[in-house]
Amino acid sequence: MSVNTLINDDVSEEFPEDANDKCIQEPRLWSDKGWTARVIKNEDDEGWAVAMIKDGEPEPALVGPWTMGRDKKNPKPLDGTAFRTLVKTASEVLRRHEQALHATLHRSLFLNLADADFRVNLDIVPDEDNPYALLSAFDAANVELAQVRVSAGFKFNKASATAWIENEFRNPE
Incomplete structure (x- = not known):
């Protein structure tokens, strides 16, 4: 026991x-x-x-x-x-x-791109049946610019966040 x-x-x-x-x-x-x-x-x-x-x-x-x-x-x-x-x-x-x-479950990156500064968040939602993550971008004034739903296993790093921004916030998956 x-x-x-x-x-x-x-x-x-x-x-x-x-x-x-x-x-x-x-x-x-x-x-x-x-x-x-x-x-x-x-x-x-x-x-x-x-x-x-x-x-x-x-x-x-x-x-x-x-x-x-x-x-x-x-x-x-x-x-x-x-x-x-x-x-x-x-x-x-x-x-x-x-x-x-x-x-x-919550990660953030700060990016200084040529034309602007961004904060990009990845927030994992640990749902038992269907876990997912929300990828969000904010400008320097903390205004949300975009949010997309991605898989919970999304590879979140500086390169993937930069590519998402440069691709006009289209879903990266």
């Missing part, structure tokens, strides 16, 4: 839908302000792990090792300081994932 299955099964049994607003502070379970920290047995070894789950999300944002207690058998209990640190770390992980996704 995977850690994610273990976490999700345990959480669904103990937290009915209407209980998400409760503040819980137990040695192995803390829940507050949209986050749940759960200390779980690490099945791969004899240690413990902590999983941080944002309310409403199916998977943990962060799973990491957890400190053993003094008896070297049981986990150290969660406390307020540890919970706040875990929330901050998990939030940063989610923010980095969002930034990476945004960088993958």
